Amino acid sequence: NAGVMQNPRHLVRRRGQEARLRCSPMKGHSHVYWYRQLPEEGLKFMVYLQKENIIDESGMPKERFSAEFPKEGPSILRIQQVVRGDSAAYFCASSPTTTLGGNEKLFFGSGTQLSVL
């Protein structure tokens, strides 16, 4: 049973370019979460999605960032016009059911390290 798959593992972008990060949840999981981790920092919640629905995007910057989880295919975190401050590790996690109330454990992918030059 494959775990949470993220790609690419490493992504290098120049300032102003777009970054697309992909996440395929574990088989049977319909809930996807994106977290950002800066060096020496914890995991900062960004967005929570179910298939075709954004449930909670309270942690996502209002500009340049967007996320989707289409009916078919992986979840995508998209960062437009990247800036150096966007450099971080972006982790995707999945769970089989809702974590409203945070009762479900999360299964994390290996992350995408984004470097903005």
Added chain:
Amino acid sequence: GQQVMQIPQYQHVQEGEDFTTYCNSSTTLSNIQWYKQRPGGHPVFLIQLVKSGEVKKQKRLTFQFGEAKKNSSLHITATQTTDVGTYFCAGPSGNTPLVFGKGTRLSVIA
């Protein structure tokens, strides 16, 4: 919003020494979870505590949930080099998914 604070931020121990990390929440938690992230790796779920005053053990690791359900601790007995990594606690915040503390980075000197 709800905040989860962890101390210490860093801990260096000699192999064989014990290690404890503490987690405090600004609000009462329905449950608390602990994760471990090895250097260069991703967070991996360790345990979930739900009941007030709950204590759970996993080999050399002991997890406690405070009576008021606002704090928790992780204690490792006789650390080994395989224990190296960052330990995070995480708790729910209303209907928002898990809020993570900043973690405690453990270094073990052989």
